Amino acid sequence: MSEVRVRFAPSPTGYLHLGSLRTALFNFLYARHTGGKFILRVEDTDQTRYVEGAVENLIETMNSLGLDYDEGPVKGGDCGPYYQSESLDIYKKYALELVEKGYAYYAFETSEELEEMRKMAKLEGRMTSYDRRGRNLTEDEVKANLDRELPYVIRLKVPLNEEVKFDDIVKGTIKIETNMVDDQVLLKSDGFPTYHLANVVDDHLMGITHIIRGEEWITSVPKHIILYKAFGWDVPEMVHCPLILNPDKTKLSKRQGDVAVEDYLQKGYLPEALVNFMALLGWHPGEGESDELFSMDQLIEKFTLERIQTSGAVFSVEKLDWMNNHYIKEYDLDKLTDMAMPFFKHEHVDTNDRDRIKEVLDTIRVYLNKLDEIPEHIGMFYNDEIKVGGHQEDILKEDTSKTVFRELAKKVEAMDKIEPDAFKEKMKEVQTETGIKGKQLFKPIRIALTGSEDGPELPKIAQILGKDKVLRFLKRWE
């Protein structure tokens, strides 16, 4: 069997959609699993949707997720160009070839006419596709129109009364009557190809063996197969992945939450967690596998097309959060600190004191579902004074509390600097000496030091706060 060649072919709309990420990931995993090639191709055939910097952004995002491609923009390869907008003449040549062979034809309707046609069809409850009227034009009429330089498109001449059948690796055998297939525009009046033409031509020219993409494409496969046959080309294997869904089971959309991978990265979801989580949406390693935490290497090793699910999967942030928290807890502290830096900076924390930030981060990471929650948890380490009110203040003003503060302060004063174990020891001593214990002992200290009733272990907090601050906070209530 020849080498596997798969491609991820996004249109550069400005950001990487979660659904696209999953498609890219499956392509990537399959290529790496089989030792094949993963190709990135930019489908920029819609001039009206050109977005500045989209490709750079896309590549950057893919890189940060560890999805490196073998051929594509910037990197190059033997099957370029990898921007479709750079091979307009090729698509045109193929479109013309089709016309010549009788598999396609010129059509001269304007967008407005088509719009009208669709409206009527909808009104009458008919299929809204093109009514194939352009097929009735005589050769002379076409020639005359062309001579007059009327704007034209080239449309696919779908063979009527046939059945197109194909085997999808995840969906199984699918049959569609050609009468239901639209005479799709292949070449637009601006000279650009549509997705359908460009996709088929490029997939063939680039030697793509497996088309792995979202299920939303499944109804256009017949058009593509008709094209492959018209050209006399082999049809690649079809692999249509189930959609990723909103909680209401509709196709994942912007309206119902963040959909751009960049947004998730920015919020502090770790690339490893994102990859791990997305891989499990619509895919599962199979029987006997109860674990769900996989590194990229493990995913590559386990990934097969046959284990892709048939039905759509709801994107659940709760599980992503859990998984991300897991990765945050396990992550290399130095790398995590690097990633966390922007969030500290944003809170105006002195980022020169990296060691201290590292310590803070290490003690709060257990609380973090994502890095952007850092601000909620670091306040207590950077307070200059503690603000309390209500029943917390009442607790601090208890006689027993004052005793605790006085005695503890004395002991802290005698310390060189605060080590967690030593601090704990001192608290114990205060307990035995004063007879104050339990909540009466710990709660006031916690509130005095942090202004909060919960958080990480007190000794750890005391250490990070340092002797001076601890004393100052304690003495305020003596």
Next chain:
RNA sequence: GGUCCCAUCGACUAGGGGUUAGGUCGUCACUCUUUCACAGUGAAAACACGGGUUCGAAUCCCGUUGGGACCGCCA
């Protein structure tokens, strides 16, 4: 509306003729921790429905219902 796809706990899923239908997230309870979180233990929680086939169906077939995708000179 037409065509196509899909159907196991709330979510992600395992299983795929005989199982107490398993795991993970979430939820709840308990334990641990003098707090919260983490961790641990446990609980509640599912085969959409109706017909076949079969000794036996969640599993195979058909239908119904429900959901979804697509029906652009967007991709």
